[in-house]
Amino acid sequence: MSDYTQFIDNVKKKTGIDLSLYKEAQMKRRLTSLYEKRKCRDFTEYFELIRSDRSMMDEFLDRMTINVSEFYRNGQRWEVLDKKIIPQLLKQSKTLKCWSAACSTGEEPYSMSMVLSNHMPLREVSILATDLDQGVIEKAKVGLYPDRSLKEVPADVKKKYFTQEGQFYQVKEEVKRSVTFKKHNLLEDSYGSGFDLIVCRNVMIYFTEEAKDQIYSNFAKALKPGGILFVGSTEQIFSPDRYGLESEDTFFYKKL
Numbered sequence: 001m002s003d004y005t006q007f008i009d010n011v012k013k014k015t016g017i018d019l020s021l022y023k024e025a026q027m028k029r030r031l032t033s034l035y036e037k038r039k040c041r042d043f044t045e046y047f048e049l050i051r052s053d054r055s056m057m058d059e060f061l062d063r064m065t066i067n068v069s070e071f072y073r074n075g076q077r078w079e080v081l082d083k084k085i086i087p088q089l090l091k092q093s094k095t096l097k098c099w100s101a102a103c104s105t106g107e108e109p110y111s112m113s114m115v116l117s118n119h120m121p122l123r124e125v126s127i128l129a130t131d132l133d134q135g136v137i138e139k140a141k142v143g144l145y146p147d148r149s150l151k152e153v154p155a156d157v158k159k160k161y162f163t164q165e166g167q168f169y170q171v172k173e174e175v176k177r178s179v180t181f182k183k184h185n186l187l188e189d190s191y192g193s194g195f196d197l198i199v200c201r202n203v204m205i206y207f208t209e210e211a212k213d214q215i216y217s218n219f220a221k222a223l224k225p226g227g228i229l230f231v232g233s234t235e236q237i238f239s240p241d242r243y244g245l246e247s248e249d250t251f252f253y254k255k256l
């Protein structure tokens with residue numbers, strides 16, 4: 001068994017996270033530069049370090065998850081969500097069950113809430129937001145962001161839903177109240193059901209084909225007929241019909 005394979009086994013036992021379902025070359029490169037920084041010679045030594053030191057474990061989790069996000073990421077897609085997809089969903093159902101999966105530090109679910117508020121009172125908006133990493137969930141709950149995270153936010157939305165605090169922007173309480181954050185591992189945990197809208201963006205790129213296949217199939221089962229899966233702008237699904245999905249617009253898939 002290679003040093004890395006043993007590491008994968010140990011991490012799975014210790015944290016429940018299965019690194020074998022993430023693309024190997026990419027993950028190995030990231031983790032190798034991290035263990036070298038910590039003066040370890042190989043993955044065996046590195047596992048000893050993260051096992052015995054909580055801050056090193058946190059650093060490892062932080063590196064393996066990649067948390068970059070921003071509000072209204074790929075702005076044009078959010079226009080389609082606002083102008084086409086949400087009105088279509090509201091024709092089917094007055095209330096929408098929405099999930100932001102792999103939500104990172106909260107920019108995505110808060111953007112969903114802001115867009116949905118164009119169509120219904122904000123107090124009626126309810127979004128489930130989940131991520132594997134408890135650290136990013138805690139940051140998301142605080143809701144404080146640097147200017148660069150807001151570069152795609154329309155000016156009127158910025159004015160309405162943020163307060164400026166020095167160099168940072170604070171998401172207003174009324175928006176925060178519409179989002180419920182929970183820890184959830186897309187590779188392990190059960191998915192709910194009856195969702196009208198699932199947004200899962202910029203995480204599938206890290207998974208193996210086998211893992212992606214399982215996740216898309218789980219999302220399709222979790223959606224209502226007519227429900228929509230919104231994916232990242234490099235994550236087009238090859239043959240969506242395999243999962244009982246069809247393309248509704250670029251990067252939007254409808255459950256048949």
Ligand SMILES: C[S@@+](CC[C@H](N)C(=O)[O-])C[C@H]1O[C@@H](n2cnc3c(N)ncnc32)[C@H](O)[C@@H]1O
Nearest residue numbers: 065067069070102104132133185186201202203
């Ligand atoms: C690059 S961020 C994407 C954030 C946001 N969706 C966006 O598009 O801006 C990827 C997120 O996926 C999360 N992630 C990685 N593996 C995961 C898993 N197995 N289950 C749930 N979330 C995971 C990471 O913790 C990270 O916050």
